[in-house]
Amino acid sequence: MDRIAQLKAFLEDSPNDSFLQHALALEYIKLNDDAAARGVFEALLAREPGYVGSYYHLGRLLERTGERDAAIAAYEKGMSVARAARDMHAYNELQAAYEDLTDE
Template identity: 75%
Template sequence: MDRIAKLKTFLESSPDDSFLKHALALEYIKLDDDATARRLFEEVLEKEPGYVGSYYHLGKLLERAGEQTLAAGIYEKGMEAAREAREKHAYNELQAAYEDLMY
């Protein structure tokens, strides 16, 4: 069974599991299915805005789609979430992505 099928099976038992949705979104990115990945990242962040890792990947996805303004906003929200969670490494990664985009 491939990774996507396995993750979908796990999600049937735990449909609100942010880790599983995030992992599934990453698998869809590998398949160049950014629309599905975006939907999944957005679902994760809507349900659990403190899930810091999804901000970076969603921001990068939006950048690839040419949506720089939305990407910048996602990075800003992610930096705030990382600051609140005291996740310095994640904050620094989001800040670097934001600065690369803006400057």
Template identity: 70%
Template sequence: MDRIARIKEFLKSSPNDSFLKHALALEYIKLGDDTGARQLFEELLAYEPGYVGSYYHLGRLLERAALPKEAIGVYEKGMEMAKAANDRHAYNELQAALDDLI
């Protein structure tokens, strides 16, 4: 069974598991399915806005899709959430991505 199938199987019993949704979105990115990945990241962040790691990947995905304004918003929201969680590493990573974009 491939990784995507395994993750989907796990999601059947834990449909709101943020780690599994994040992992599945990353697998979709590897396959070039940015649409599927974006949907998963957006669902995940709507359900658990404190899942800071997804902001970076969603922002990069939006940059690739030539949606810089949306990417900026995602990075800024992620920085806000990282600051609230006192996650300096994630904050700095998001700040660097934002600086590179603008």
């Protein structure tokens, strides 16, 4: 069974498991299926906006697909969430990505 099928099977038992959803989106990215990955990230963040790790990957995906303003918004939201959670490691990663994108 491939990883996507395996993750989907796990999600049948735990449909709101954010870790599994995040992992599924990353698998879609590996397959260059940005549309599927984006859908999973957006659904995950709509349900659990505090899942800070997904903002970075969503932002990178949006950058890659040429959606600069949406990527900036994802990084900004992620920085806000990370700051509120006092997750400075995530905050610094998001800030670095944000600055790389906005300093051009």
